[in-house]
Amino acid sequence: MQLVALDHIQLAMPAGQEAQARWFYSTILGLNEVAKPIQLQARGGCWFRSATIELHLGVEADFRPARKAHPAFRVADLGQARAELISAGIAIVEDDSLPHVRRFYAADPFGNRIEFVQVGDVY
DSSP: OOOOOOOOEEEEEOTTOHHHHIIIIIIITOOEEEOOOGGGGGGOOEEEEOSSOEEEEEEOTTOOOOSSSOOEEEESOHHHHHHHHHHTTOOOEEEOSSTTOOEEEEEOTTOOEEEEEETTOOO
16 A cells, blocks of 8 residues: 555534634634535535645534644744734644654644644654
8 A cells, every 4th residue: 555645634523613613724724615515514514625735624423622633734934823823812832842843732612632833844
């Protein structure tokens, strides 16, 4: 088997919270919302996309946020990303455990952990 790319990220969210998902993933992170296939629309949730990222939020009846498992987004300017999230009232958790990687964590409106990494840094 040869894996060639990541198709999408799937995160869970509680039912009826699509407005908060749109605010965070579209307004704050700048992803574009895309229509879910008609066959899946009744399930709720939202799909978002950029040139290189596809993120699906699916409703989970017994929702519990992912506090350890998480996506990590590379950003062009970590300082700017930090400032924009803080300005939007989103708490930041700094992490300097890898000295050659500039990163921090935040949570989406549902408590799912999201990592932000400075582009160019390597693990």
